[in-house]
Amino acid sequence: MVPVGLWELVVYFLRLGASGFGGPIALAGYMQRDLIPRRWITEEEYREGLAFSQMMPGPLAAQLAMWIGFIRHGVVGASLVGLVFVLPALLIVVVIAWLYVAYHGLSVVQALFYGMGPTIIAIVARSAYRLALTTVGSDRRLWAIFGVVALVTVVARTEVALLFVAAGLIGVLLYSPPGSWRKATVPLVGLVAAPGTAGLLAIPLLLELGAFFVKAGAFTFGSGLAIVPFLHEGVVMKHHWLTEREFLDAVAVGIITPGPVVITAAFVGFLVAGLSGAVIAAAGVFLPVYLFVLFVGRYIVRYRDKPALKGFVKGATAAASGAIAGAAVILGEGSIFDTWTAVIGVASILILWRFKPPEPLLLAVAGVIGIVLYGR
8 A cells, every 4th residue: 555645636637537438337437546546545445335335325436436435544544535536527517507597599409409319318228228128127026116116217207206215125035034124223314214305395486496416315225326316306396497408418418528417407407596506506515525434334234235235226226227217218208309309319229339438528528510400
């Protein structure tokens, strides 16, 4: 091991947050590639942090970054690393959101997102598929959870957040022998009880916005795009803060910017309440991650091999992948509405399947195609 200074670590994560594309798995891979050879962390510490981040709700990459900051420099390390990792993406998203609001009426902006919309659906669908493959595998019981949650999401036209908890508890029953329940009580209580923010939802807009995104950060298991169905349910269906079109545009911005995908929250917040809304939404979605790292992480690592905890995570993650699949169907109805958008959507799926290009690059190409085809 080589002792790493606080500011060395902060500078590294500032640079990663400003240049790291590819979503949570790619960002976690960059940390492994960069930090272990420098001997700033050990392979075992990385594996523990990755296991913790996969088991807990919230954005995986940000959680892993804060975990590394925490094990090296405690609360100060977790705080500064989390701040600088998110800050570049937040600033970029605020600028994009300002331009979006200022020039939303221009046909070129509408044409850009005309092409990007179907590609977003392809990316979301692929995310659901990949998450299901890695977490569900060949387990028929988990596929049943996946199918039920996907069907409920499509039929109800919304995500039912309690299904995540229910699916997790079903996972406990399926994969945990009775003798292991007592030993896993502490982390499971932390998982289920953390999102207790519903009482804040009746107060003014900024607090309502912050409370919603705290709950979003505390309930989203799986990949970065696992937050999409939850946001769609709250932002579009319940609160009517954004239209379907604006919501798809928000997801696109989260994908094309560096850093964690859930920075989509800042774009939504800006459209709802300006700069203060963007800051509060971003702070809200990352707050549960920060608190989990400080207060729950050590217990998750200690109990990560307990069947009850593993069962809860399996069930909740299967539900998350099902919700993403259902959200892809719902969002597809709003973005694939003519021949050209259907062609772009199908082509995007085939390209992602065959060539696996960087998602921001594919979105950029789709945007250019949208400009060419819009209005025809």
